[in-house]
Each structure stands twice: as C-alpha cells, then as structure tokens.
Amino acid sequence: MIPVIDPSTGAEIDSLARGGAVEIDAAVRAARRAFDESPWGRMPAVERGRILARLGRAIEADFETLWRLEAADAGKPVKQAKADITACARYFEFYGGACDKHHGTTIPYLDGYTVLTVKEPYGVTGHVIPWNYPAQIFGRTIGGALAAGNACVLKPAEDACLTPLRIAQLALEAGLPPGVLNIVTGLGAEAGAALASHPGIDHISFTGSPATGAAIQAAAAAFNRPVTMELGGKSPQLVFDDADAEAALPFVTAAIVQNAGQTCSAGSRLLLQDGIADDFLDALAGRFRALETGPWDRDPDCGPLISARQRDRVRGHLDRARADGLPVLAEGKLSPNAPSGGFYQVPTLVGDVPSNHPLAQEEVFGPVMAVLRFHDEEEAIRLANGTEFGLVAGVWTRDGARQMRCARRIRAGQVFVNNYGAGGGVELPFGGMKRSGFGREKAMEGLDHFSVTKTIAVRHG
Numbered sequence: 001m002i003p004v005i006d007p008s009t010g011a012e013i014d015s016l017a018r019g020g021a022v023e024i025d026a027a028v029r030a031a032r033r034a035f036d037e038s039p040w041g042r043m044p045a046v047e048r049g050r051i052l053a054r055l056g057r058a059i060e061a062d063f064e065t066l067w068r069l070e071a072a073d074a075g076k077p078v079k080q081a082k083a084d085i086t087a088c089a090r091y092f093e094f095y096g097g098a099c100d101k102h103h104g105t106t107i108p109y110l111d112g113y114t115v116l117t118v119k120e121p122y123g124v125t126g127h128v129i130p131w132n133y134p135a136q137i138f139g140r141t142i143g144g145a146l147a148a149g150n151a152c153v154l155k156p157a158e159d160a161c162l163t164p165l166r167i168a169q170l171a172l173e174a175g176l177p178p179g180v181l182n183i184v185t186g187l188g189a190e191a192g193a194a195l196a197s198h199p200g201i202d203h204i205s206f207t208g209s210p211a212t213g214a215a216i217q218a219a220a221a222a223f224n225r226p227v228t229m230e231l232g233g234k235s236p237q238l239v240f241d242d243a244d245a246e247a248a249l250p251f252v253t254a255a256i257v258q259n260a261g262q263t264c265s266a267g268s269r270l271l272l273q274d275g276i277a278d279d280f281l282d283a284l285a286g287r288f289r290a291l292e293t294g295p296w297d298r299d300p301d302c303g304p305l306i307s308a309r310q311r312d313r314v315r316g317h318l319d320r321a322r323a324d325g326l327p328v329l330a331e332g333k334l335s336p337n338a339p340s341g342g343f344y345q346v347p348t349l350v351g352d353v354p355s356n357h358p359l360a361q362e363e364v365f366g367p368v369m370a371v372l373r374f375h376d377e378e379e380a381i382r383l384a385n386g387t388e389f390g391l392v393a394g395v396w397t398r399d400g401a402r403q404m405r406c407a408r409r410i411r412a413g414q415v416f417v418n419n420y421g422a423g424g425g426v427e428l429p430f431g432g433m434k435r436s437g438f439g440r441e442k443a444m445e446g447l448d449h450f451s452v453t454k455t456i457a458v459r460h461g
Helices: 021-037 045-061 063-074 078-101 134-147 162-173 188-196 210-221 245-261 274-290 308-323 377-384 400-409 443-449
Strands: 002-005 012-016 113-121 124-128 151-155 181-183 203-207 227-230 236-239 269-273 328-331 348-350 368-374 392-396 414-417 451-459
Touching: 021 124, 021 151, 021 181, 021 188, 045 063, 045 078, 045 134, 045 162, 063 078, 063 134, 063 162, 078 134, 078 162, 078 443, 124 134, 124 188, 134 151, 134 162, 134 203, 134 443, 151 188, 162 181, 188 203, 188 210, 203 210, 210 227, 236 245, 236 377, 245 274, 245 368, 245 392, 269 274, 269 377, 274 328, 274 348, 274 368, 308 328, 308 348, 308 368, 368 377, 377 400, 392 400, 400 414, 443 451
Parallel strands: 124 151, 124 203, 151 181, 203 227, 236 269, 236 392, 269 368, 348 368, 392 414
Antiparallel strands: 002 012, 113 451, 328 348
16 A cells, blocks of 8 residues: 655555556556547447536536545645536536537548548556645646547555545546546556556656656557556746846746646746846835745735655755855745744745856756856856756747747747746647647647547548
8 A cells, every 4th residue: 555645744644555467457448448448438428428427527526525635635725626527617617518529620622532530549548646646736737638549557656645645536426437537546656667568558747857757658659559658847937137026926926836836837937138137026026024934824925845865856956056155145034933843944045147058047846946047048048948848938028029029939838928827727728849849739730749640541433
C-alpha cells in the first residue's frame, strides 16, 4: 500500500493500492475490450457527448466532497481547491458539447474522385498525470481522450490520487461503460513505467518533468507510439516602463503564489525594465510580505508544498541562491497556527538574479520568484527566450505594436498580454515549445491530438 499524506500536517489520512505491471496489464486489456467489444467503440459522437456532459454535472453535484478531497490530498487552500473542481467540471461540459463537432473535411481532387477525411480515435490511450493539479489535469487529458472516442488507462501521481478515483466512480454512475476508463494507482517507477512500455497502448499523454518525459518517450519509441508531452516551464513576465503597474501587480503575485508555485506555467521569472523596476519592486515586496502561508483549511494565500521531498528541493534552490550572494528582497509569513509537521515554504522574492544562474534557469516548482532587469525590448526578448523552456509568458505594456512584436517573438506555447492566465481557460490550446514539450491539450485542438486523420479516396468516374 501507499500512504496518503496531508501536506498541511504530514499525517497519514488514507492509503492506496500499490499497483504495478500486473494491474497495468489488466487495465490495458480491459480498455481494449471496451474499445473493441463494448458499445463505446461504435457509439455515435452525440451519445458520447451526452455521457461526458452528465459527468460534468455529476462533478458539480459532488462539489463539496471533491474539493475537500482535493484540498486535503494536495494541500490546496480552499479557494484553489474549489476553483480546480469547477474547472474539472467545465472540461467535461466543454468536451461533452464538442464530441459531435469534431469532424473531417472533403478535399477537391481529380475529376471522378471524391476525397474526404475522417477523425478516428487511436484506440487505447495511456495517461500519466502529476500531483499538482490532479482534478484539473484529469479533466484536461481524460476529457479530450474520451471525447475523441478512446478508452483510457490513467496512472495518477502517487502523491495525489483521491479526486481522480472519486471522479471515475462518478463516470460509471453517469453511464460510461465499464472498462472505458481505468485507473491504476502506484509508483511512477513501477506502474508508470509499465504503462509507458505496454505494447497495448496506442498513444500516451504525459505531464511532468523533462527527465521523466524523456524516459516515457524512449519507452514509447520502442513501439513507434505517438506521445503528447507537457514538461514544465520557467515562464517570464515582461513588465515594460509604460505598463499599468497597478493592474500588473496582482497578476504577477498570483502567478507565483498559486498552488504554492507548484504550477508548470508559474510566472517564476519577473523581467523588469529599468525605468519601472525600483518602484515596481517596492510595491511587489510589500505584497509578498503580506502573504500568509498555512494549512489548507484556513484558506491561506499559499498552502504547503506537496511533500517533504519537494519542500527540501525548493529550500535547496534558495540555499544555493543565498550562498551565491543573491539578495532576498521579501518573504511572506508563516501562519502561527501552521502544524509543525506540514511542508511549508513562504513565498520568496529574490533579485537581482543573473540570467545564467540556476534560479533563473531551472524550474523550482515552489513559491520563489527570480527578478531580472532589462534595458530595452531586444534585451527583454533575449532574456525571455534565454532558458530551455517555453510554456507560457506574460507581456505588460500599453504599446500595441510592442505587444504584438513580443507575442510573436517569444518562444512559448501561450503568451498573455496585460494579463496572465497561467494556462487557464478550457477553450485555449495548451502546450509548450523547446523542453516544455510538444502536442496540445485543451480546446478543440486537444481532440486532434487524441485522434488520427484517415483519408478516404473514392473513384466513381
């Protein structure tokens, strides 16, 4: 068994089965039977959509149970946990309505021919999701795969499994045929590796670290299997001298504090133009000092990190920065009622960080913001593109031409101008460039990545 730990207290609150290769094989076989033999593989798209829409409504009806599970399991403050369950329901609402609107085209061709394309599911899709947003990423990846007509096998992160398991129960109650959705809990090196290397998987979707993503790609390559990879980021926010600082400040703060910075699209690099830098930093430091970190049930600004291992990893980054002489400009405060066994790290603002320093290059995955300064637009673009990652970016300027120049030149999968969505929005295609991965989930484009295009050419004279 695997213990379930509440990050706010460090106490064990439940336990999970430690599945491995045997359980993964049984799940893949169940998914294959469901796809090949049950009504799911032949179900009209409109009927699939109705089931997914019912699941979305069931998630909304079970809202209280689900957000409490999400909060206790992942250490999320109440408002964050509630927002995540709302987003999960929205995925199934969206994909329920999208099922019968995902279609092919007809192609003008030679005289006497009619050529058309159709969208078909891969068959059995494998999904490995992380612990930072178990409910949201469940909806993002499973919603798109089911809408396209696949049967799924999911391996959630061992640190946060409770909401995916509960939502799977709701899926059966909503009418999803048995075997269409299978969840195997277990360790990544055991169950996750077995899923990635299983010959019965037709496509695999992974969200997590670049190192694990590379291992999954290597396993998939043995079967020439397609993969979708979202592998994290080191996302910049560029604040120019002409920016509306009052509008930018709450977004900049939230983008690193949300989910205790454990967000692939966290705005972890703040790039400030010289003319605005000092005043902006003074105001931002004041906001950081007012942030409170504490247990999820107190609904603090910042909750705990997921585990002691993750807390120690984040602290290691900060210890190295201090040893290198980088100044800590501001820190949040720890709630006086925070349990001593919790995995807490207060939000920390560090500057001025050299562009080649690990704090400006590596994904910390905690509430730590690195501040860099720039002189002009060319330097800002160079710094924004100056890491191995390319997931999300924010641009703050009133200059319309500069907005578009930066948005086009920054190498990132999403660029927000005078806002920062942190990957939000079910309707917005999401994925990265460079080491942040490839392929897209969310939106209608997510359906394309969970289906194959078949061309049919009919010669009729």
